[in-house]
Amino acid sequence: MSKDYKDNQPITAKKLMEEFRRYQNGSVSRRHFLGVTGLGTAMAVMGSAMPSLLSRPAHAFGEVGDKLVFSTWPNYHNPVNIEEFTKTTGVNVQVNAFGSNEEMLAKLQAGGAGWDVFVPTNYTISTYVELGLIQELDLSRIPNFSSAAQNPTFAGPATVNGKVYAVPKNWGTTGFVVNTKKITSGPKSWKDFFDVTMGAGSGHTIVHDYQLTTIGAALCALGFSFNSIDSGELAKAEKLLIDSKPHLFAITSDYQPGMRSGDAWMSICWTGDGKQLNTDMPEMEYVVASDGGELWSDFYAIPTDAPHLEAAYAFLNYFQDPYIQARDFEVHGYPASDSRVDAMLPASTVNDPILYPAKELMDALEFGAAKTLTDPGRAEVIARFKSA
Amino acid sequence: MATMIKDGNKGSWLTAVLLAPTTLWFLVMLIMPLIVVVIFSFGERSPMGGYAASFTFDQYANLPSRLKAFTNTLTYAPLGTLLTLLVAYPLAYYLAVKVSARWKLLLLVLVIVPFWTSLLIRTYAWIFILGGRGIPNLLEMIGFDDVRLINTPGAVLLGMIYGYLPLMVFPIYVSLEKLDKQLLEASNDLGGSPFRTFLQVTLPLSMPGMATGCMLVFILLMGEFLIPAFLGGGKIFFLGNALVDLFLQSRNWPFGSALAVTLVIIMLVTVTIYMRLTMGSKTGRDVSIM
Numbered sequence A: 001m002s003k004d005y006k007d008n009q010p011i012t013a014k015k016l017m018e019e020f021r022r023y024q025n026g027s028v029s030r031r032h033f034l035g036v037t038g039l040g041t042a043m044a045v046m047g048s049a050m051p052s053l054l055s056r057p058a059h060a061f062g063e064v065g066d067k068l069v070f071s072t073w074p075n076y077h078n079p080v081n082i083e084e085f086t087k088t089t090g091v092n093v094q095v096n097a098f099g100s101n102e103e104m105l106a107k108l109q110a111g112g113a114g115w116d117v118f119v120p121t122n123y124t125i126s127t128y129v130e131l132g133l134i135q136e137l138d139l140s141r142i143p144n145f146s147s148a149a150q151n152p153t154f155a156g157p158a159t160v161n162g163k164v165y166a167v168p169k170n171w172g173t174t175g176f177v178v179n180t181k182k183i184t185s186g187p188k189s190w191k192d193f194f195d196v197t198m199g200a201g202s203g204h205t206i207v208h209d210y211q212l213t214t215i216g217a218a219l220c221a222l223g224f225s226f227n228s229i230d231s232g233e234l235a236k237a238e239k240l241l242i243d244s245k246p247h248l249f250a251i252t253s254d255y256q257p258g259m260r261s262g263d264a265w266m267s268i269c270w271t272g273d274g275k276q277l278n279t280d281m282p283e284m285e286y287v288v289a290s291d292g293g294e295l296w297s298d299f300y301a302i303p304t305d306a307p308h309l310e311a312a313y314a315f316l317n318y319f320q321d322p323y324i325q326a327r328d329f330e331v332h333g334y335p336a337s338d339s340r341v342d343a344m345l346p347a348s349t350v351n352d353p354i355l356y357p358a359k360e361l362m363d364a365l366e367f368g369a370a371k372t373l374t375d376p377g378r379a380e381v382i383a384r385f386k387s388a
Numbered sequence B: 001m002a003t004m005i006k007d008g009n010k011g012s013w014l015t016a017v018l019l020a021p022t023t024l025w026f027l028v029m030l031i032m033p034l035i036v037v038v039i040f041s042f043g044e045r046s047p048m049g050g051y052a053a054s055f056t057f058d059q060y061a062n063l064p065s066r067l068k069a070f071t072n073t074l075t076y077a078p079l080g081t082l083l084t085l086l087v088a089y090p091l092a093y094y095l096a097v098k099v100s101a102r103w104k105l106l107l108l109v110l111v112i113v114p115f116w117t118s119l120l121i122r123t124y125a126w127i128f129i130l131g132g133r134g135i136p137n138l139l140e141m142i143g144f145d146d147v148r149l150i151n152t153p154g155a156v157l158l159g160m161i162y163g164y165l166p167l168m169v170f171p172i173y174v175s176l177e178k179l180d181k182q183l184l185e186a187s188n189d190l191g192g193s194p195f196r197t198f199l200q201v202t203l204p205l206s207m208p209g210m211a212t213g214c215m216l217v218f219i220l221l222m223g224e225f226l227i228p229a230f231l232g233g234g235k236i237f238f239l240g241n242a243l244v245d246l247f248l249q250s251r252n253w254p255f256g257s258a259l260a261v262t263l264v265i266i267m268l269v270t271v272t273i274y275m276r277l278t279m280g281s282k283t284g285r286d287v288s289i290m
Helices: A001-006 A013-025 A030-038 A040-049 A079-087 A100-111 A122-130 A154-156 A191-195 A211-221 A231-247 A256-261 A271-280 A309-320 A323-332 A359-363 A369-374 A376-387 B001-006 B008-039 B063-099 B101-116 B121-132 B135-141 B153-177 B182-189 B194-205 B207-222 B225-231 B239-248 B254-279
Strands: A067-070 A091-098 A166-179 A206-207 A246-249 A264-272 A284-287 A293-301
Touching: A013 B182, A030 A256, A067 A309, A079 A323, A100 A122, A100 A284, A100 B239, A122 A154, A122 A293, A122 A369, A154 A166, A154 B063, A154 B101, A166 A191, A166 A211, A166 A309, A166 A323, A166 A369, A191 A206, A191 A211, A191 A231, A191 B239, A206 A211, A206 A231, A211 A231, A211 A264, A211 A369, A211 A376, A231 A246, A231 A323, A231 A376, A256 A271, A264 A271, A264 A323, A293 A309, A309 A323, A376 B063, A376 B239, B008 B254, B063 B101, B063 B207, B063 B239, B063 B254, B101 B153, B121 B135, B121 B153, B121 B225, B153 B194, B153 B207, B153 B254, B182 B194, B194 B207, B207 B254, B225 B239, B239 B254
Parallel strands: A067 A091, A206 A246, A206 A264
Antiparallel strands: A166 A264, A166 A284, A166 A293
């Protein structure tokens, strides 16, 4: 066990220094750095608590090379899975973590990113296809993928013009988290969220440094669509955000430290972070807002210029294995769109109201729309709000 | 030297060869990217983000929308530099003049040691020191409730002083270390009080070190983005933050380029004026940076 623990230790002193250097050189983002260093401990503990009980079948691929560059989100994988992939295939995986889809798109658009696999969110896929940045997948090379097992609501965005460009990873919601010891009024909607921010909770609210969720929340509070790009509606959302700015604790997508220290009482929040906070501090309540919000699903995709294509397909196939997906879930807490995974999880998990919100709440949510990713109006609103 | 005078052609040829790598480096790594940035700044954002060729002044016309970033940077950078100077001077003075030779090396090393760790980590640590479970928690124990330290202008200034202190300490230390003690004795003999001696002898003689230190710190603070993002909670927005946003989030390269060009111009003008003011009057008394 102790050996297991050591094996799964996410970061050694040497590795930590390497990460610093990479950050200093600008080759990785702050989020990446926080991702590899910050959540590591939790991952190590949970990873070692679930040793691989079953031996996995050897992969049916021949020579797949020895390297793979993978770009994903922080706190989104079980390191045991990636280690096992390296052991069975001989492919070393270099993991980069990002904080927003815009950042990923910026890197791919600039060219020469050198990624083999990355994790885009539903609403970005059609844009990647349009820009020719990702390639159509040959599903015969991903035998572990089961189209029949997918929930079409979450898996749908992978198909553009009848061609499949991605395979599903996980899905979740964007709501907010409330420290119920500090805020007792029980906010249930985005309207409540902003009312509390500018009232009883002044000085203690965090909004994301991310156009989609922060502008989306303000739009929902005003009764508009989460995805609006209407200039009049955006102007009203901008006004609400700028009015609330003096009452905010911070504008950051790294909201766990502020919530945990008690400085912040409320924050825009994703499912997995809500689950992690609630597990450690029961007073943290995750709320799916009644007036809307985001429903999202993430995917694995292969960039057009992926240098290690064979390894990329081996990787995709490995992560479509329901057992591997279940093992990822144990660490990050985001549901899969693959019903074979749900079947492997305990009933208490599948009934968790944070992870699987009630249907009437889900009905109010919207998938992010492709237009919000590239709309210059939304980009300017978030930038003006931050520089106001 | 004699050969060079006798055979001027050969000398200049040798000089050219020796300078070639540096010249090439500056050309490829500095001048060319700068030209690209200038060209981009007259373009427009393509519909999907990035750069689309054009010739327009729209990007420059849009600069006032980032007015707060300019005013923030131009307030915090000089203020941060001044505060760093005020903190660094006594420390440098102590190290150069007061401390015994036995401890000097150790103390100097202690000033450098934090530089071995990334500024990111050290700044991130301050989030916890200034956060609710840090100093405010201690203050609460002695009766000061609800003190907010993190995500305030004070926290940003503190982070700046903390982060750049060594860059200020060392140039001042170097200039004070070279100080001729006999000048102090002379001042004393002529009836100058210790305070007057400091004001009229020590301080003027350490001016070059102060000037160098201020320049180093000021230039870095003008491009700072990490400290305001971490310790200002993203609410205190610098030009550096605006640039990160424009290139990494909204992918508006032309506007980002226009902002970068403007920042470079502001820097060139300020630094030129500053050098005229501080260095111009003192010929040949420069203190080298390191």
